[in-house]
Amino acid sequence: MLSYRHAFHAGNHADVLKHAVQSLILEALSVKDKGYCYIDTHSGAGGYALDHEWTRKKSEYLGGIAPLWQQRRQWPQLAGYFAAIEAMNPTDELDFYPGSPKVAEHFQRPQDSLTLMELHHNEVEILRQNMGPNVAIHHRNGFEGLPALLPPTPKRGLVLIDPPYELKEDYQTVASTLAKAYKRWPIGIYAIWYPLLAKAVDRSGALKEALANCGFEQVLCAELGVSAQADDFGMYGSGMMVLNPPWKLNEQLTELLPRLKDTLAQDKAAAWKLEWLKKADG
Numbered sequence: 001m002l003s004y005r006h007a008f009h010a011g012n013h014a015d016v017l018k019h020a021v022q023s024l025i026l027e028a029l030s031v032k033d034k035g036y037c038y039i040d041t042h043s044g045a046g047g048y049a050l051d052h053e054w055t056r057k058k059s060e061y062l063g064g065i066a067p068l069w070q071q072r073r074q075w076p077q078l079a080g081y082f083a084a085i086e087a088m089n090p091t092d093e094l095d096f097y098p099g100s101p102k103v104a105e106h107f108q109r110p111q112d113s114l115t116l117m118e119l120h121h122n123e124v125e126i127l128r129q130n131m132g133p134n135v136a137i138h139h140r141n142g143f144e145g146l147p148a149l150l151p152p153t154p155k156r157g158l159v160l161i162d163p164p165y166e167l168k169e170d171y172q173t174v175a176s177t178l179a180k181a182y183k184r185w186p187i188g189i190y191a192i193w194y195p196l197l198a199k200a201v202d203r204s205g206a207l208k209e210a211l212a213n214c215g216f217e218q219v220l221c222a223e224l225g226v227s228a229q230a231d232d233f234g235m236y237g238s239g240m241m242v243l244n245p246p247w248k249l250n251e252q253l254t255e256l257l258p259r260l261k262d263t264l265a266q267d268k269a270a271a272w273k274l275e276w277l278k279k280a281d282g
Contacts, residue, residue, distance in 0.1 A: 010048035011061030011097040013264045014238035017224045018193045021240045023081035026107040028246035035111030037157035038104045041142025043116040046101040046130035069094045117142040150184035162193040175210035182215040196237035198230040212277035216243040219277040228269035
């Protein structure tokens with residue numbers, strides 16, 4: 001447990017999907033002058049140097065953010081996402097990549113609140129170094145901490161849940177945590193990232209079914225697969241489930257996902273999916 005370090009995967013195709021969706025939601029919340037809250041349950045280190053030995057071990061960003069970075073002027077719908085990356089890269093070179101906390105910090109206004117949770121001792125220390133003064137950082141289990149922090153102030157906002165899924169129990173914990181969250185803060189926007197894995201270990205179907213039945217009226221599910229699904233090992237894509245999605249997010253993703261698939265495809269089996277999940281009785 002607690003062995004996961006996101007630096008090994010920083011900027012990969014899953015990060016692109018996750019942070020693109022996160023940015024679109026934060027942009028929607030920023031349309032109104034009224035403040036919002038942002039809560040991150042598994043914050044990691046906040047930001048990552050792409051020349052770090054851990055990141056260079058697999059260099060997954062070369063199949064993720066790198067090709068988009070070269071053509072970022074051609075992606076106006078992701079202007080906010082790229083602005084968050086540019087804030088960490090003052091030159092044209094792509095040297096650093098923001099994790100979800102740094103993406104959220106880029107959008108933060110004086111009236112908005114940011115609360116970050118991270119359980120890994122080393123990661124939370126790096127997180128404190130990477131973030132500015134107007135951010136609350138908690139060294140705690142995000143699954144336990146989220147219900148304790150709800151309902152938040154301000155009472156509009158986004159919760160990002162992005163566990164490493166090191167333990168198969170994490171899937172059920174995500175679902176049970178969202179069920180508790182619904183009872184305390186049913187109007188919040190919740191974005192949940194999950195991996196798409198090989199057939200022998202993939203649990204995304206059960207997770208989607210569980211979240212569709214947590215109580216939320218609207219559950220939007222976006223998936224991006226960049227390669228064929230293996231039988232026994234490996235992640236071929238990822239998904240984002242958004243509970244209480246902001247207006248027009250589905251239209252934005254309908255335009256965005258095909259382009260991401262074409263740009264990040266590793267083989268001909270690359271695909272995308274966007275669907276509204278229905279309750280078991282619906």
